[in-house]
Amino acid sequence: MRIVCPTCRKVIEDAPDDFEARPFCSMRCKLADLSNWLNEAYKVSRPVDETDLE
Template sequence: MSLKVNCPTCEKTVVWQSENEYRPFCSERCKLIDLGDWAEENHKISQPLQSAEPMSEEMLDALEEQFVQHNKFFVEPE
């Protein structure tokens, strides 16, 4: 059974398979329309600030340390 998804641009049903080079889009046209929307900043990935408090160096260092601990691929081999 093949997975079917909707094209993010036109909502047409698309079969998700390796032969479909434009997946999840139905066509190159829809893929380029979406790319243009990103380039024009019509789409944005944003997250609201958690706090109005300014970030101190200590806070940034702690966040960086936490990130590195959870993402071991950034750690230099010993």
Template sequence: MSNPTPRTVKCPTCSQPVVWAPESRWRPFCSERCKLIDLGAWADEAYRVPGQEPLADDLPPGADPRN
């Protein structure tokens, strides 16, 4: 029985092909560098998960709903 061709995905940062296998240490990224670039983008709030603004009833007293 032959081995199936390993699945390949694009690195989310640089679009280089990455083999999806346990041997690919940084998957889905191609390298630690690309992983850290992506982490930095999250830390800088360049990416955001969509959601609703909190309702005034959900906030503690005196909280600014814009923060």
């Protein structure tokens, strides 16, 4: 199957159906996405500070 990683946009043309990290290219990207999601969930509890963007 074809995978387009939501984290880094890498394309894997021939990933196996049971590829453990899908829809990501690797467990690294999977964990990065999860940590981003957790960060976003945390941020909504307080105002966004401009220094966060740096």
